[in-house]
Amino acid sequence: MTAFASVKETPSPGIEISEEWSVAVDTIAKSFTRSLPPTVFVCGAKNSGKTTFSRYLLNTFLTRYKSVAYLDTDVGQPEFTPPGCLSLTIIDEETLDLTIPCLKTPQRCYFFGDVSSKRDPETYLYCIYALYDHYRKDLRISCKNGSPGAAELPLIINTPGWVKGLGFDVLVDILKHIAATHVVKINISSKEKNLPSGAFWLDDLDECSVNLVEITPARKDSYNRSVLVQKKARLIRELRLMAYFRQCFPSSMSITTIKELALALASLTPYQVPISSIKIRHLHCEVPNSEVFYSLNATIVGLAISCEDSQSLPVCVGLGIVRGIDTLKNVIYLITPVPQSILASVDLLLQGYIQIPTGLLQVQGCMSPYMSANVVTLRGLSH
Secondary structure, three states: OOOOHHHHHOOOOOOOOOHHHHHHHHHHHHOOOOOOOOEEEEEEOOOOOHHHHHHHHHHHHOOOOOOEEEEEOOOOOOOOOOOOEEEEEEEOOOOOOOOOOOOOOOOEEEEOOOOOHHHOHHHHHHHHHHHHHHHHHHHHOHHHHOOOOOOOOOEEEEOOOOOOOHHHHHHHHHHHHOOOOEEEEEOOOOHHHOOOOOOOOOOOOOOOOOEEEEEOOOOEOOOOOEOOOOOOHHHHHHHHHHHHHHOOOOOOOOOOOHHHHHHHHHHOOOEEEEHHHOEEEEOOOOOOHHHHHHHHOOOEEEEEEOOOOOOOOOEEEEEEEEEEEEOOOOEEEEEOOOOHHHHOOOOEEEEOOOOOOHHHHOOOOOOOHHHOOOOEEOHHHOO
16 A cells, blocks of 8 residues: 555545656655655645645655644645744644645744735745744754654645745745755646746755655646636635634534624624733834724734744734724723633734634624623733
């Protein structure tokens, strides 16, 4: 039985795995050593199948390793977190249906606060470098500190489909920082949309020590041309955000429509956060002090824990919806699925450009946050 047989035995509806993909994945999986597990960088044009290939590779690795690290650099359509996040997640269980999005708690996460790196590529790269360095220093080689088997932690890096102009420059910068053992490049039929041929990230005099794997999308038409899976990016982002905030309620609770979720969130008792206990940081823009609360109300924010080291990035523990602000009581009303035990450490709200899904806003007669009788006060937020 091959390493990918378990995946093929339970095919995902609408997902095709070509023989070319199977051979590529099997070759990568067999090329590991115990001292240096593979680091696989997956790149290619928009809608070429990068995420599907990455998850297929992930499932294959899990037949050989106990856990696999997954570094997601696609802030618009991340695999295991809501949009706007850059994350490193440790996966220890296969997801046989590749069509099902899976929200997981990342090992480390930074809230970038936008769906593209275009607005602030320097901060975007800084976050990715920090995540990779955390993997390299604290996870991959931690066996040297006496943790058995910790070195056997391969890494998969999924990337966005923006591969031209500034997007190409950002991709090259990431590749130059990451010591990849394999670069998987998915080429589509429209050659002008592809990345350059060969080891495009290297300078002329650099030697290539990376295994370059070039493949085509799994789907083909009768003329052997690539068939790209068209995705409605905004809709996918909104559905992922709604799935995230659905976690505010028990899975046994019957919520089957967007309207039911909106009504449930509107009726949910929010956390009451003293304004004096937190800091508010606006990402990618400057907001006048007089407009801070106006801009924050009815937005999605990153819930973060600031670091003593001013050079370190604040770690994001989840997202929240600012349901209302009472400046007379000096409190912010917040809805989030993050457990209260973790919220007690939050001291920073990060506001970016991640918007509340329109379906959650189109509900009439919602209860005002100030009418809630049993508000929970997060006293642990104070320093």
